[in-house]
């Protein structure tokens with residue numbers, strides 16, 4: 001079967017894309033509005049898109065009320081945001097923060113999550129997040145009314161000491177973070193505890209073995 005995107009409704013495209021492009025890392029994004037009020041919401045149209053400069057991209061969809069979501073508005077207004085990663089431990093609180101609360105409401109107040117001041121940006125970070133990235137807007141792309149891709153340059157990152165495998169080498173114990181990912185539908189998630197490894201091939205090694213190309 002083939003899906004022709006031009007003949008699909010927006011909802012059908014949303015369901016197809018979120019049902020196939022999985023798992024998606026989840027950014028629990030903290031921002032402040034123009035009055036300094038904290039906001040938090042999860043975003044899984046999210047990923048790193050470069051390391052030099054270190055940049056992340058976030059897709060902010062239109063709010064059902066026909067406005068930009070608070071996270072998008074706050075980021076564009078203040079140029080700052082924090083990406084807090086989500087562990088199994090934080091899953092329920094993350095889900096709570098996706099509530100469609102009115103602008104200016106601090107969704108973290110519905111959870112037991114504590115914040116800590118950021119060092120380079122004004123929005124606070126979530127203390128119990130395994131890792132948090134303080135970001136400043138690098139650029140943004142409008143995708144139509146009330147919809148944007150925000151690209152943030154990472155200024156600094158915080159990681160819980162428990163997840164640093166080697167402080168000198170700055171290496172991370174990724175499995176220990178127990179991060180979760182977004183899956184299909186509005187309610188399905190995945191753990192990241194089922195891993196397998198593969199060495200990447202190189203052309204030079206292949207030539208040495210005499211394997212025909």
Ligand SMILES: Cc1cc2nc3c(=O)[nH]c(=O)nc-3n(C[C@H](O)[C@H](O)[C@H](O)COP(=O)(O)O)c2cc1C
Pocket residue numbers: 026039040041042043044045046059060061062068069070071072094095097098099100101182
């Ligand atoms: C796991 C998860 C991932 C989400 N990802 C996105 C996303 O990538 N883009 C988006 O616009 N909304 C996403 N949402 C919905 C927003 O979190 C929701 O609309 C929220 O109310 C927005 O809050 P805000 O207006 O405070 O930014 C996601 C929700 C959940 C639970």
